[in-house]
Amino acid sequence: MDTVSREYRWIGKDLKRPEDPALITGKVNYTNDVSLPGMLHAAVLRSPHAHARIRSIDATAARELPGVYAVLTGEDALEFIDPVPCFAAEAVEERAIAVGKVRYAGEAVAVAAADSRYIAEDALDLVEIEWEPLEPVVDAEAAMDPDAPLVHENLDSNVVYDQTFAFGDVEGDFARSDRVIRRRLRWPRATAAPMETSGAVCRYDEASGRMDVWSNTNFLNFVAWTIAGTLKMPPHKVNFHPMHTGGSFGSKHVLGKQIAIAGALSKATGRSVKFMEDRADNLTANDSQGPERLYDAELAVTDEGEFLSVRLDAVDDYGAYFMFAITGNTNLMAQITGPYTIGSCETGIKAVLTNKNQQTVFRGAGSDVGNWVLERLVDAAADELGMDGVELRRRNFIQPDEFPYKIPTGNVYDSGDYPAVLDLALEHADLDHWRREQERLRAEGRYIGIGLATAQQRSTFSSTEFWFHNPAPATGLTTSPESVRLAIGPTGGINVTTFSPFWGNSPETVISQVVAEELGVDPSEVSVDYDSTAHGLPSAGPGGSRMTVMLSGAVRGAATKVKKKMFDIAAHLLEASPDDLELRDGRVWVKGVPMEDRSLSIADIGMKAYWHKLDLPENMESGLEGSFTYDHPYTSMPSDDRKDLGAFYPIMGHACHVSIVEVDVETGRVTFLKYLAVHDVGTVVNPRSLQGQIRGGIAQGIGITLYEEVRYGPDGGNMTASFDEYLLPGAPDVPNIEIHHHETPSPFTEYGVKGGGEGGRMVSPPAITRAVEDALAPFGVTIGEMPITPDKVTSWIREAREPVE
């Protein structure tokens, strides 16, 4: 049986989203919808070369074209902008417009602002560049060669980071194991590709020295101030406005480049300037590519199927720059040992720079990769030990009474019940039926396969993760708070202000439900808005599956403050003690006195608070509002020697996915027959929006497993610069997903909520990969790479031995 919260009135209720009416009528303002008087439009000239020196640029003809206000080369832009924000200690400098040399095909070399985007693009056609092509480095392993051309000449090597982290007695555990399962596993380079590209409108006002920025950059009140640095402006002179964002999936955390381009052109022309990526810009240069990672992976096991230790050795292609350092590798250390009682682990990380657009974060942020690698090893162990994969997983599960559970890296899992999730999945999967079907269909020459994965979905990131790979980060270890302001007006209207923008998640839904829960009102009575950096309170914004947890905490904190003031006012007016009051159905009552004239509505109290100072308790300020900053509910410092990374992703969700596929062995096409997902993300706040996140995440998991890959040619050219080449799953490719919830409330968060925004994408790739592998078992195919394209399937079958009859 699915368990669903019953103890709350509004938390857990399946409500329609308040966000949606504006979205479905086309009324919201995305960044590209911003239009200002006299606004110019920008376009970017991009490098056709992956690696080349710019000998000279002549933009004379471009500047003379009617309608053109400015053309800036990288050199010209030095007057207006500094390098874009980089959160790495290593000296990898990136500029919004390349200076002297380009490091990937698609890097910006000149920008133009004109009366229209059409004219700006015309102008860039007239820019003459003399290139000196250099040998491109497009393979991470080749880039590690000491004689390989350097992507950044100021570094001695393209290997920008090389470190091995070991936790626990790895050597000892491997020595006492009966067997080591070894696999070489390749995770493909994918990209977030939200439907809305990234961009910015900048308005520089020379008289006041201020700039307004309307951009779909997401970490507004967290790190937008660092972008002010790029704009060569003091942060308090730049106001970043929150924009509705058409999806991010990690790609819009920090849009330094896009804002710098619009900002430089605004400064140069004195006009408002819009730069919006087109899709080719986005696919070649958005800085949102995911890991391209080759693992040598080992799992030490006993003959009885006990997992002892895991050792992962990664070569990761970071592309030409290093904006978030190795967060794609540190992230998975939060759950490197999965749901299993593995006593030690080691992870070697070689981050390599190449002539590609850089890797940053994409939904899952590396934990997607970690789950796939670990579950591939578990399936391999089942095969080599001749054991059932389900029972092998079950026997290694951390048990419900072992929480909070500290894994070898030092991260703590707050809570969980993995056997219950597995049981719920098995109850609905009907694996016996599918095994019989498999046998029956094989006799007809049809191949179906079953894949099951049990994996973690860490949530509620703590930004200590950004820094602990560095022995002495200049910033120290930063934190990641979230704030709201809750105001009740004189007529009782409730307004909540959040300092993170809407990016496709459901902040208004969560806020309304929590306010309703706390103040006893209907969620529809709550109005939510978003505020800019000029008025911002501390906020880290969406990312790392944190918003539902953090907003729940922040709203509850603010509501508690406001409720206290309401009770103080009501107690004064009703001549009662605040302790004797209760809030119910939008009124404050004296407990046990169900008389309306001995109670006050929220509106009554609001009116008193705003207009009737003389009726308020002595020394009380007018007004009825409260701000609250909720800090991460459970995080701790890493040890100085980094043998213990501290708790940095402790609010731990879990899921079991079961995927049944049919593989057409003639065409290589994979079709889904069934997809089942059981998720435990603690207390569910809004089932409908959570299920949307899960289904959408699984669609992205299907994407990376079967279709998606950013491909570069041998010359470093990007071969996937349109949606015709970069294949996203469409409606016929994604099956209906049967979802069940198990709820293990977190003991550390408000209401026991955990984050669930990434789980679908984090757990589906191993389940689907195993299903395809299981279908192809008669051919002896083992799968160590993705995407599993029809070409690969048919060639694996060709290479494999004849089917076993």
Place this chain on the structure above:
Amino acid sequence: MIQEDFLTVRVTVNGVAHRIGVEPRRLLSDALREDLGLTGTNLGCEQGVCGSCTVLVDGKSVRSCLMFAVQADGAEVTTVEGLARDGELHPLQAAFWEKQALQCGFCTPGFLITAVELLRRNPDPSEAEIRDAIAGNTCRCTGYEHIVDAVKMAAEGGVGERIGTETASDTDIESEVIAGEGS
């Protein structure tokens, strides 16, 4: 750009007649968004692949990023802004809200317009027919299931009764209503 390079386009959008001057190369999508201020139509790729910018032109769905504004001369265009009428959501919009067939909402106008065309052609589509009809629209957020559910719900709720009326104008605004294919 000199004045004689502009061409005059007469186009009725959501029941309102317009006369606009455009360069011959101006895309219909840019004319709708920038010249007429109808920013509900979103640009996802401008490569004709993602379907976000889908609008109805004389009742047929087109990708407005693949059509020049001058090609719409004399046509009747429906955008997402033309679906809700008199403050009431179109049944497809109501169903999209009910089923939460969206997250970020960016691709949603294109899906709504494509679904309007589908239900006009086939008021009682099967799930496979719905999935086939929306195969040219990409959504990165939802995994499509809630969209399929919403289209089904709208069909079952009788959206067919309003087939062909989405762009008919009964207001006092001057309009040139051109009969669509399905009306």
